[in-house]
Amino acid sequence: MPQEADRAGFATVPTGTAAPPGIAAPSRVAGPPLLASRLTPPPPPEPAVLRPRLVDRLERGAAGPVTLLLAPAGWGKTALLSGWARAARSGPAPVWVSVADGDTAGRLWAYLAAALRTAVAGNPEEGPPPPVPDGPPRPEQVEALAAALAEREHQVLLVLDDLHRVTDPAALAGLEFLLRHGDGRLRLVAAARREPQLSLHRWRLAGELTVLGPDELSFTVDEVADLLVAHGVPVPAEAVSRLTSRTAGWPAGLRFAALALGAGVDPARAVDHFTGDQPDVAAYLRGEVLAPLDPAARDVLRLGAVAVALHADLAVTVTGRADAGRLLAEAARDGGFVQSDGGSPPWYRPHPLLADLLRDELSRLPADELRELHRRAAGWFAAHDRPAEALRHALAAGEWADATDLLITRWPELAPGEPDRAAAPAPPEPPAEAVRRDPELALAAAAERAYAGDPAAAGGQVRRALAHAADLPAPRRDRFRRLATAVEISLARLADDHQEVRRAADRLLATAPGGPTASTVPGVPTASTVPGGPAGPGVDPRAGSVDADDVRAVAGAALGLVTLAEGDLPAAGGWFGTALAAARRAGRPRTELLCASRSAVLEAARGALRAAEEHARAALSMPPCQGWSSRADCGYAYLALALVAWHRDRPAEAAAHLALAGPAGAEPGGAALAALCRAGLLADGGQPATASRTLTAARTVAPGGEMAAWLTAGEAQLRAAAGDLGGARALLDETGGDPTDPALALASARLWLRSGDPRAAERALPDWTDPAATGWPLPVRLGAGLLDAALAGAAGDGRRAGRLLEEVLALAEPEGCRRVFTRAEPGVRDLLATHRDTGTAYWATVDDLVRDVDARRTDGTPEVPARALDEPLTERELTVLRYLQSILTNVEIAAELSLSVNTVKTHVRNIYRKLDATRRREAVRRARELRLI
Secondary structure, X not given: OHHHHXXXXXXXXXXXXXXXXXXXXXXXXXXXXXXXXHOOOOOOOOOOOOOHHHHHHHHHHOOOOXXXXXXXXXXXXXXXXXXXHHOOOOOOOOEEEEOOOOOOHHHHHHHHHHHHHHHHHOOHHHOOOOOOOOOOOOHHHHHHHHHHHHOOOOOEEEEEEOHHHOOOHHHHHHHHHHHHHOOOOEEEEEEEOOOOOOOHHXXXXXXXXXXXXXXXXXXXXXXXXXXXXHOOOOOOXXXXXXXXXXXXXXXXXXXXXXXXXXXXXXHHHHHOOOOOOOHHHHHHHHHHHHOOOOHHHHHHHHHHOOOOOEEXXXXXXXXXOOOHHHHHHHHHOOOOOEEEOOOOOOEEEEOHHHHHHHHHHHOOOXXXXXXXXXXXXXXXXXXXXXXXXXXXXHHHOOOHHHHHHHHHHHHHHHOOOOOOOOOOOOOOOOOHHHHHHOHHHHHHHHHHHHHOOOHHHHHHHHHHHHHHHOOOOHHHHHHHHHHHHHHHHHHHHHOOOHHHHHHHHHHHHXXXXXXXXXXXXXXXXXXXXXXXXXXXXXXXXXXXXXXXXHHHHHHHHHHHHHHHHXXXXXXXXXXXXXXXXXXXXXXXXXXXXXXXXXXXXXXXXXXXXXXXXXXXXXXXXXHHHOOOOOHHHHHHHHHHHHHHHHHOOOHHHHHHHHHHOHHHHHOHHHHHHHHHHHHHHHHHOOOHHHHHHHHHHHHHHOOOOHHHHHHHHHHHHHHHHOOOHHHHHHHHHOXXXXXXXXXXXXXXXXHHHXXXXXXXXXXXXXXOOOHHHHHOOHHHHHHHHHHHHHXXXXXXXXXXXXXXXXXXXXXXXXXXXXXXXXXXXXHHHHHHHHHHHHOOOOHHHHHHHHHHHHHHHHHOOOOOOOOOOOOOOOHHHHHHHHHHOOOOOHHHHHHHHXXXXXXXXXXXXXXXXXXXXXOHHHHHHHHXXXXXX
């Protein structure tokens, strides 16, 4: 046997190098000596952090022919593979090869030969090992090896680390042949910084390719907490979330942070001071991230760091390079350190720590060059309807007149719904002499700081402006008063001072033509107190006449935000509706987006699902919603779509939209509605305890009014479903006796029915047929009607039960409400089935509802799919996905959407990847299973 092995090209002399448990020791081969360190997995970094979700992904991926870990430097690829390879497992022990820079085809195959010999040597009972060549394999050798592998009983699991270092396409040709023709006996698991030169499309189309990218490899908040605990660094939960956001989950950055925090006396405070320009982090980023890039790409990233995010046209304008867009796209191709928002055309943003380093390098430019970059950026943003960004760059460039003009002409869009706390340095303060000449310049600086969420700096600028406002001529004082009041609204919003928001909004409304007498801004006299009498009609020398719609839009939006935060949904809806109409008339897209997105959420919460869906999608299609700006406003639109999908019992679609609604949770109203949706999905997915905790946490910070009642009713129902009837009753009793809110009354009636007292349930049930009930939220009214029908059926009054059920279906059908039926009490299913058989105008709907309930009972599984999307589809990808149902080609879809064919192809590839599909039909089927279409 040894002689046969030698003739086949094998050497059976062990190297003597100790291998980790589960890893076979490499064998010595003829030719140049091989490094044992390249044939064994390196020890994982200490302290090690277990990441079971990724190990599970690797295990599942290794069951197929090719698994790739594709991410830039420092994303933990080697550490993950090493820990996984060293772990004990029931399957074959993997063999390891680390690729080195400059490996020729011959050198790579020398290591591959040693690794494959190691694998086959571990199974001597299968007979003589296959003939593995020591150098670049000839075609006949590769065919013989593939045939020998195909005859083996056990699989060979090969791990290749740093596969991106292979630059010779011929070096991998033999390996690809073995993967394709070895009858599945060879499994490849590889780590690389970019896609290797293999025909990956073959496995991708066959659904046999597993890819873990930066999004999957990034640390979650829980994993960051585990890492800090392993390093012995005590950090509060809020600081852990901030650190996760600050590092975007980048594993190497987190380890740098853990070391830095461990060396300080106040780790929680040190989190806010951990930046990418610190020496260790900067050296890593320069050497591993920036150095491999093309010098032109580095230059674009460095100069483009003048802005928080870059559009291709903006990059061209700022850098002066016609190819800046292409270079950005190439830098973002591998993800991780340059991220794309997936839009068309996309916006690009560097990783937060890389952005710190790039801004540090940018700051070393001569002052006049830096001002010129800001001047170019200001011009581009002003021309593309982004006044807040234009104002910041105009101030940074020292273009004082431009900054003041932006405030005067665009002030309605500088009062944010939520501050944009983008990590951008504050522009310098305008000089005292410039403020003396034009106090409105200080107001412009105040508006920029308020928009950035810096109330202290904004307040200081307002005081500077007021100190010089008394000397303004009368018409200028009127304009100054209006602008100062708008800034005060923003400051009151930042301070969460609702009463001051109302007072400032009243003062602003008083400045509109035909409004009541204007209140004064402290320190600024009104025109009527100026010697010589009133100033006239309020003509603005630079902005024209005062636009009443602008005033109504800003004041109405501010009042809508306040009432929404307080839980007064009807009042909030009224203010947003008024402000939305005014913003449209005035042509203020940002204010329109703010009002449209909130209106959509309020409509969805109250059951107007068709209108909510229409308004939410219209909001997402608005230009200000592209890129990373207006994230909270876009988040509300996604929250509206999540609520619509939830009420229509499309849990996977609801979860996908809810994942994109994150920024909406920063406001109390948005947080409460998001908690309701999230808890419902958790309960539907078989996690009632987690759902109940979600609602408990939300109730502690929720506003009053309807939303508080909905949260209480939802939690009571969850407790009752879990068998805690006493806890549910105690929770409802906290409302103060008999609940008057219909949602609480409905929850009480359901609780009595669960307790076995249908008569008490009838007494507690709110009268959903009363004319006043038309003002209830539709889901509450439907729930009351359905329970009324169920009680009638249980009492033997089938005629009345059928009549009530038909009325409920008539209310539900136009909006497509389904969840109230499919997640109702068990007896409702039989009630629906009887109604279907006795005749109904909604036979198809009722039949579909009964089938859904029966399917869930048969499967015995939660309605949420067992494997939901790891990464939700973007809005544009959802649009393309709907077209994939048709017979249109990619070219025709591109024409329909006014996109390039390459852009559509990119979206299709992303759709296939996210849906784990390999062809159009499979993607459509998978999407329908997830109720995405």
